[in-house]
Amino acid sequence: xxxxxxxxxxxxxxxxxxxxxxxxxxxxxxxxxxxxxxxxxxxxxxxxxxxxxxxxxxxxxxxxxxxxxxxxxxxxxxxxxxxxxxxxxxxxxxxxxxxxxxxxxxxxxxxxxxxxxxxxxxxxxxxxxxxxxxxxxxxxxxxxxxxxxxxxxxxxxxxxxxxxxxxxxxxxxxxxxxxxxxxxxxxxxxxxxxxxxxxxxxxxxxxxxxxxxxxxxxxxxxxxxxxxxxxxxxxxxxxxxxxxxxxxxxxxxxxxxxxxxxxxxxxxxxxxxxxxxxxxxxxxxxxxxxxxxxxxxxxxxxxxxxxxxxxxxxxxxxxxxxxxxxxxxxxxxxxxxxxxxxxxxxxxxxxxxxxxxxxxxxxxxxxxxxxxxxxxxxxxxxxxxxxxxxxxxxxxxxxxxxxxxxxxxxxxxxxxxxxxxxxxxxxxxxxxxxxxxxxxxxxxxxxxxxxxxxxxxxxxxxxxxxxxxxxxxxxxxxxxxxxxxxxxxxxxxxxxxxxxxxxxxxxxxxxxxxxxxxxxxxxxxxxxxxxxxxxxxxxxxxxxxxxxxxxxxxxxxxxxxxxxxxxxxxxxxxxxxxxxxxxxxxxxxxxxxxxxxxxxxxxxxxxxxxxxxxxxxxxxxxxxxxxxxxxxxxxxxxxxxxxxxxxxxxxxxxxxxxxxxxx
Numbered sequence: 001x002x003x004x005x006x007x008x009x010x011x012x013x014x015x016x017x018x019x020x021x022x023x024x025x026x027x028x029x030x031x032x033x034x035x036x037x038x039x040x041x042x043x044x045x046x047x048x049x050x051x052x053x054x055x056x057x058x059x060x061x062x063x064x065x066x067x068x069x070x071x072x073x074x075x076x077x078x079x080x081x082x083x084x085x086x087x088x089x090x091x092x093x094x095x096x097x098x099x100x101x102x103x104x105x106x107x108x109x110x111x112x113x114x115x116x117x118x119x120x121x122x123x124x125x126x127x128x129x130x131x132x133x134x135x136x137x138x139x140x141x142x143x144x145x146x147x148x149x150x151x152x153x154x155x156x157x158x159x160x161x162x163x164x165x166x167x168x169x170x171x172x173x174x175x176x177x178x179x180x181x182x183x184x185x186x187x188x189x190x191x192x193x194x195x196x197x198x199x200x201x202x203x204x205x206x207x208x209x210x211x212x213x214x215x216x217x218x219x220x221x222x223x224x225x226x227x228x229x230x231x232x233x234x235x236x237x238x239x240x241x242x243x244x245x246x247x248x249x250x251x252x253x254x255x256x257x258x259x260x261x262x263x264x265x266x267x268x269x270x271x272x273x274x275x276x277x278x279x280x281x282x283x284x285x286x287x288x289x290x291x292x293x294x295x296x297x298x299x300x301x302x303x304x305x306x307x308x309x310x311x312x313x314x315x316x317x318x319x320x321x322x323x324x325x326x327x328x329x330x331x332x333x334x335x336x337x338x339x340x341x342x343x344x345x346x347x348x349x350x351x352x353x354x355x356x357x358x359x360x361x362x363x364x365x366x367x368x369x370x371x372x373x374x375x376x377x378x379x380x381x382x383x384x385x386x387x388x389x390x391x392x393x394x395x396x397x398x399x400x401x402x403x404x405x406x407x408x409x410x411x412x413x414x415x416x417x418x419x420x421x422x423x424x425x426x427x428x429x430x431x432x433x434x435x436x437x438x439x440x441x442x443x444x445x446x447x448x449x450x451x452x453x454x455x456x457x458x459x460x461x462x463x464x465x466x467x468x469x470x471x472x473x474x475x476x477x478x479x480x481x482x483x484x485x486x487x488x489x490x491x492x493x494x495x496x497x498x499x500x501x502x503x504x505x506x507x508x509x510x511x512x513x514x515x516x517x518x519x520x521x522x523x524x525x526x527x528x529x530x531x532x533x534x535x536x537x538x539x540x541x542x543x544x545x546x547x548x549x550x551x552x553x554x555x556x557x558x559x560x561x562x563x564x565x566x567x568x569x570x571x572x573x574x575x576x577x578x579x580x581x582x583x584x585x586x587x588x589x590x591x592x593x594x595x596x597x598x599x600x601x602x603x604x605x606x607x608x609x610x611x612x613x614x615x616x617x618x619x620x621x622x623x624x625x626x627x628x629x630x631x632x633x634x635x636x637x638x639x640x641x642x643x644x645x646x647x648x649x650x651x652x653x654x655x656x657x658x659x660x661x662x663x
Contacts, residue, residue: 039115040140040160042343042375043149044292044330050377050385052426052437054478054491056524058139060164065569065579067610067623069178069656071128071136072096075159077565077581079522079538080143084558084635086648088216089182089625089656090205091128092245095635098143098157099495100518100544102558103591104502107448110146110154113161114237116278116296119153120320121351121367123450127272127300129218130241132203134174134186137164143522144493145443145474147422148389151347151371155443155470155495163237164199165224167192171663178623178656181208181215192226199223210651212263213246232283232290242273247304250637250646260631260649267307274300293327314359322351340378347371347393353449361404361461365449369395375424387426387439394419399452401461414452414463420444420471436479445470447501451510468512472497485528492521496547505592505640514549516556518542532571539564546594554596555589558635560603562586576613582606590645591637598645604632621658629653 041051058074066074070091076083082097084105097105111118111126118126139161146154164170170190177183184205190198206217222239247270248263255262280294298321305315328345347369354364375389398415426439447467454464478491499512520542528534540563544556565583572578587600609624633647 039162040112040142040146040158042330042377043115043328043345044290044343050379050428050430051387052385052428052439053387054143054476054489054522056141056143056489058141060137063133063136063139064612065577065610066567067579067581067608067625069133069176069182069623069625070094071131071133071139071161073608074133074139075141076583077536077538077567078141079524080157080520080540080542080563081141081159082560082563082585085650086635087211087214087248087651088209088245089178089180089207089651089654090216090218092216092243093125094128095125096159097559098159099493099520100542100556100559101156102544102556102588104500105156107153107445107501108155110150110158111161112150112158113276114163114278115160115326116237116276116294117150117153117324117349120300121322121349121449122320122353122365123448124300124302124318124320127241127243127274129203129205129243130220130222130239130274130276131161131163132186132201132220132222134172134188134203135163135199135201135222136161137166138162143491144439144476145422145424145441145495147443148373148391148424148441149343149375151373151391151393152369152395152444152446155445155472155497163222163224164190165226165235166190166199167197167226170199172660173663174658174660176205176656176658178207179654180210180651181206182654182656183207195228197226197228209246209248210654211248211261211649213248213266213268214263216243216245218243229283231285232281234281235279237276237278237280239276241275242271244269244271247306250648252639252642252644252646256631256633256647256649260647260652265307268305270302270304272300272302274298288332290330291327292330293325296322296324296326298322312359314357316355316357316360318353318355320351320353322349324349335378338378338380340376342374342376344374345372347373351449361409362402363400363453365397365399365452367395367397367449369393369446383430385428385430387424387428390421390423392419392421393444393446395446397447397449397452399449399463401453410460412453412461412463414465416452416463416465418446418469420446420469433483434479434481436477438477440473440475442471442473443495443497444472445501447510451501451503454509464510467501467510468499470497470499470501470512472500487526489524490522492519494519503592504594506594513546514551515547516545517547518544518556532573534569536567536569537565551594554594557589557591557593557637558601560586560588562603576611578612579610581608583608585634591635592640593638598638601633601636601645604630604634606630606632617662619658619660619662621660623654623656623658625654625656626650626652 069089072083072091072094085094098109101108143157146158172188187202189200200223203220220241226235247268249265278296282292284290302318332341349369351367371393373391396417400413403411424441428437474495476493480489495518544559567581569579584605607627612621636647
């Protein structure tokens with residue numbers, strides 16, 4: 001059952017923020033935390049949209065102070081974000097989980113790159129290696145449902161990675177060496193004038209890997225071409241990427257304790273390559289009416305080879321193609337004397353996946369999705385803003401599987417069309433140095449195309465057309481306060497879902513679970529202790545449980561109740577900049593253990609360190625990751641067929657040195 005005293009603790013923290021707010025002075029918290037950006041909150045650039053939401057931003061400067069080698073490691077320092085990696089310093093196949101979705105996090109936490117959806121239509125992972133750290137300008141995070149603005153897959157929240165689009169001259173090169181054979185190089189180029197600009201980022205990295213058969217390499221070229229218009233801009237974003245990796249897989253409990261660098265799959269490998277292209281335009285017809293629109297294309301090809309004692313040498317070749325059209329209008333129309341603006345948009349997505357499997361039947365699936373949405377923000381007073389919005393989304397899906405003679409498996413084909421609606425309603429009030437908000441609304445998620453494939457009681461393939469869309473209601477209360485050099489942000493929430501989608505290992509198929517509930521609180525604080533020394537702290541409590549039927553009262557697997565991090569940053573001027581991050585993740589139920597009868601995955605605490613020295617035009621950065629050489633696993637599960645738990649060990653202690661030269 002849910003422990004009320006946890007939510008009372010978070011509520012008292014929020015109440016403290018509200019009570020002490022009238023005593024504070026300085027800029028409103030909304031201005032301080034949102035003044036740099038807020039593209040994600042309205043899908044238009046806005047210094048202060050006034051919406052009712054828990055929005056935070058990781059600036060480019062903050063990002064450079066985080067001891068990390070990949071984007072997921074940066075994200076895990078923020079309240080309420082759990083990151084589970086399969087291993088490796090490049091962040092490959094990392095899962096980012098907002099507000100406790102465990103095994104289905106990738107289908108419930110939406111990742112955007114400059115507003116472009118990166119979550120695939122199948123159960124594939126986010127290709128983090130295609131986003132070089134050096135290209136990132138800032139990261140915007142909206143915790144809680146973003147379904148109205150962004151649709152399917154945004155139940156837990158939205159993370160928008162914004163790349164550098166400045167027209168300022170840019171020319172730099174960096175090289176990295178590190179533990180486990182890590183070597184990397186980055187090139188950044190950019191130039192612009194009053195008519196046009198370009199940005200180009202080249203990235204290369206390779207590593208032998210911490211574990212056996214965990215070698216990785218990646219190559220990425222990405223950037224943007226922009227043409228400045230009298231009242232807008234035309235642009236084209238692009239990326240080309242290629243990566244290969246060994247697949248060390250999981251190991252069982254004895255090996256995890258005694259030899260975490262071992263593997264059960266020494267010959268499994270895969271390669272991925274692909275491209276993204278997104279031309280678009282932003283244009284202001286008047287100072288009250290503006291348009292933004294993009295057409296995006298992505299192609300990805302994955303080749304994998306497996307060696308298994310039971311099936312011999314097998315492999316698969318999976319191709320995924322997606323296209324989208326996302327136009328939207330912003331109209332500042334006002335309501336009488338009240339300032340008011342509305343965003344109206346259309347999201348259309350087409351996705352196609354085909355898989356050629358040696359040793360198994362070939363499969364294919366298609367998905368077409370069309371949605372219409374509206375969001376209005378009205379300033380009822382100078383300090384009080386009302387947010388309301390709605391979305392209607394229709395998804396048509398089709399899946400097929402060839403007959404496969406060796407297993408006497410018949411062919412399968414099926415299709416389904418589903419429609420769902422969602423709404424948001426919220427109020428935000430800003431005072432002098434403080435802000436509070438409250439919101440409620442609904443959310444939904446459709447089954448991804450991989451979830452459409454099922455088996456009947458005779459293990460024959462069937463189309464899982466009976467899977468209903470996941471849907472539910474969310475409520476949230478939050479606020480922030482600035483007290484001199486300190487800023488505190490807090491939120492409490494409840495999310496009730498019906499027909500939650502997931503895989504039940506006991507039934508060997510994807511199902512609609514019985515109703516679930518997530519309750520929790522998030523707390524973040526920034527404090528400038530003295531000139532040059534600051535501290536950032538984050539804490540999240542998440543209670544994710546089933547509300548009824550077979551698993552009533554049981555916890556959702558892989559969701560930690562407690563997460564916390566503390567970061568200290570010391571800018572010593574000419575002596576360098578130093579930072580340290582300690583992060584704690586609490587115990588979790590093992591993956592697939594819906595009955596909660598097989599123990600818990602141990603909690604862990606890690607420490608990462610970084611030092612940077614500037615000798616213009618040179619910059620030297622040294623990092624120590626997992627400084628205590630902790631043997632831990634961010635991802636683990638229970639295998640009933642082996643009556644044992646299995647683990648994906650994290651990397652041991654690693655040292656990395658980066659040298660950068662700016663021309």
